Amino acid sequence: MFQQDSINVPVLGIVENMAYFTPAELPDNKYYIFGKEGAKYLSDDLDVPFLGEIPLVQSIREAGDVGRPAALQTATPIEAAFEELTKNVVQQVVDRNENIPPTEAIKITTMAGCSAVKKK
DSSP: OOOOTTTOOOOOOEEEEEEEEOOTTOTTOOBOTTOSSHHHHHHHHHTOOEEEEEEEOHHHHHHHHTTOOGGGOOSSHHHHHHHHHHHHHHHHHHHHHHHSOOOOOOOOOOOTTOTTSOOO
């Protein structure tokens, strides 16, 4: 499993966001404007599960703009993408809980370089 040594938190998997574009008027077409399956290749290279791909769809942005989760859209290709992603995340959580000891609480040891902290 991939772990960054300085963080030591297991990664459940990789999601490819904006994986492809499908115009509403051509629902069977997929245009890979940022390349195809890059996240799948990365997951293979890092030996991390590939969890799914989310398409580049205008309604995802619009839903985010008004504070409505895009995953709640029904009867759309987005619904299928988020359903697949959810199934894969849940399966990885189940597998992780069965096969890996609990993760330790993350301890922040330095605030150097953190602009969110007000300096006194």
